[in-house]
Amino acid sequence: MSLRDQESFLSNIHPFEVLNGEEMNLCIRNMDIAYYPKDTTILSPEKNSTHFFIIIKGTVHEITSEDQMVMDFHQEDSFDANSLIYGECKNNFIVKEDLICYELEKKTFLSLIENNTKFKEFFLNNLVSKLQNLKEKKYTSELSSFMIAKVSDTVTHEPCIVQSGTKLIDAIESSIKFNTSTIIVEKDGKYGIITDSLLKMKVLLEGRTLTIPVDDIAIFPLLTVNKDDYLFDAFSILIKKNIKRVGVVDNRGNMLGILEQIDVLSHFANHTYVVDSKIKKASNIKDLKQASIELINTITILNAKGVKVNHISNLIGQLNTKVYKKLYGLIIPKELQNDACLVVMGSEGRNEQIIKTDQDNALIIKDGVDVEQYRPYMEEVTRTLIDFGYPPCEGNIMVSNPFWCKSFQAYTDETKKWIEAPDMQNYMDLAIFFDSFAVAGDKELLIKLKDDLFNKLHDQDVFMAYFAKATLAFDTPNIIANFMTKTHYIDIKKTGIFPIVQGIRSLALRERIRETTTVKRIKILERRKVLESSMANELLEAFDILCTLRLKSQLLKLQENKKINNEIDTHSLGKIERDLLKDSFKIVIDFKKFITYTFRIDKIS
Structure with a gap:
């Protein structure tokens, strides 16, 4: 390779692209090409490293003293920074396919660590930081203001703040x-709001005078966002709550301004709002179908x-909820709507079904009402x-199935059976039901059912162990050894996403956590000290990476008119995506060990 070729090759190896020209030249001057035949042990606990290795061609396996493979390294992979930095090699690095590689001298590598902060951070930071670093490199070119914009980056309107007790006319x-139609009322350090529509309804239509205090009609509390929040999150709140404005506060809760929906829309200029409007305005099934599509x-x-x-899943979940709610109102006679509760379950209930892969839903009907x-x-x-494009559930978990359309009492009898006479089907039904989320009708029915379920699970340690055991149902690769072979499809749901979902679901069920989304459950478990912060952060990163890779694959299948599934083609992954996948699987494997220990799964048959 010429010097230019070497520099080009290194520039594509993260984090070498952060080196300046002088540092890159230093690397090239102190780097040689080496060859190792198959079965050579390059490094071991007895044979510490004197070089940093970057693979040009071939394969190396990292194997523990117990002969467990923990990582495989391919073209453009590098190893072993840890042995250079910490002065010891914990595992064996064995050549599995004849190896051609660059060897960078230890002294040079440590010099780069010492003098280049970004280079150092990649090798010395924890796994979460490494994952974030890799994601930043992978997706920086794809990012736009849409994703990274903060509330403070867009237009906010100066607030017109009046104190509690102020006369309405004043x-x-x-x-x-202030040239605004919005009045903010401050009372005991909290904020309320008066809008033009509120003045029409509460003053003009009710014939009240303008001398009444603002407290009489103000709505408390005013929903707020922090100035440092992502603008997209603020937009999600506006969509979810079906409101036109939110307050903007600083870190101390002081009111800074008003964020209007129209300003967010003009910033993003996407058609999400159009879909939301179409759902709201739909007066028949045909119009609603078009919005759903x-x-x-x-x-x-x-x-x-x-x-x-x-x-994306949060916003699409909210829009899906509105589709279900509108459909409920269009199909079910008005006199029957409040005597039942329509719920979505499984991935829909967790707000984690982005592409329409199936439908999991149920109806809970008040006792005494004819089912x-x-x-x-x-x-x-x-x-x-x-017809809207939500495929039928293969397991028939749909409201058209009498099993999932019955009275409140029938459901309480069913949950008792799930716990007292458990089998694999009952575990699955319980898992799906626990993730249920009410979308229409009397939502108290679902709340009471979950209260009943939590009470039944008191002191059911053995049951919870079997329930959590499903976390281990599918093998997670401890390597991605088939990137360069014919077998290159991985079911990313079974191997990575499901273990996180089920493990977190088991912890949430034991802790009586009502939140359904996996991400929010993780954060609650961290606050309750059930998960250490390091593990929680790793799980959040891994879950995001795995779901992102799945979505990318599913959208590609949609474009090619192929059947949507959870398989990803590892041959289509770039180097950084392979690294992200490998590290995510490592996190999943460690989490499985944590679940095994926490629920004492090894103590049950």
Whole structure:
């Protein structure tokens, strides 16, 4: 290789691209090409490293003293920084395919560590920082202001703040001076809001005078966001709560301004709002179908703009909820709507189904109400959702199935059976039901059912151990050894996503956590000290990476008119994506060990 070729090769190896020209030249001057035949032990606990290795061609396996493979290294991979930095090699590095590699002298490598902060941070930071570093390099070119914009980056309007007890007419005069139609009322350090529509409804229509105190009509509390929050999160709140404005506060809770929905829309200029508006305005099934179909375009646009998969699933989940709620109102007669509760379950209940892969839903009906009168409407709901593009559930977990359309008492009898006579089907049904989220009707029915479930699980340690055991149901690769072979498809849901979801779900069930999304459950478990911060952060990073890779694969299949599934083609992954996947699987494997220990799974048959 020429010097130019060497520099080009190194520049594509992270984090060597952060080196300046002088540092890159230093590398090239102190780097040689070496060859090692198959089965050579390059490093071991008895044979510490004198070089940093960068693979040009071939394969190296890292193997523990117990003969467990922990990593395989291929073209453009590098090893072993740890033995150079810490002066010891813990595992054996054995050549499995004839190896051609660069060897960078230890002295030079440590000099780069000492003099280049970014280079140092990559090798010395924890796994979470490494993952974030890799993701930043991978997706920086794909990012836009859509993803990284903060609330402080867009237009906020100076707030017209009046104190509690102010006469309404004085408050209106003040708002005119501020040239705003929004009045903020401050009371005991908290904020409320008065809008034009509120003045019409509470004053004009009710014939009240303008001398009343603002407290009489102000709505408390005013929803707020922090100035440092992501603008996309603020947009999600506006969509979820169906409101037109939120307050903007600083880290001390002081009111800084008002963020209007129209300003967020003008900043993003995407068609998410269009879809939301179409759902709201839909007066028949045909119009609602059109709005639902456009969700795929929304997903594609958000993904192309570099929006995090967690944000996409959150927003799409909220829009899906609105589709379900609108459909419920269009199909079920008004006199029956408040005697039942429509719920979504599984990945839909967790807000984690982005692409429409199937439907998991159920109906809870008040005791004493005739269940049979709902059945034809539930069959119509299922047929309509299929027509909307929500595939039928292969396990028939849908409201058209009588098992998932029954009375409150019937569900309490069912949950008792799940716990007292558990089998694999009952464990699965419980897991799906625990992730349920109410979308329409009387939501108290679901709340009470979960209260009943939590009470039944008191002191059920053996049951919880078996429930958590499902976390181990599928093998997670401890290496990605098939990147360069014919077998290169991995079911990323079974190997990575499901173990995180099920393990976290088991902890959440034991802790009586009502939140359904995996990300929020992790954060709650961290606050409760069930998960250490380091593990929680690693799980959040791994879950984001795995879901992102799955979404990328699914969108590609959509474009190619292929069947949507959870398989990813590892041959299509770039070097950094392979590294992200490898490190994510390492996190999943460690989490499985934690779940095994926490629930004493090794003590049950």
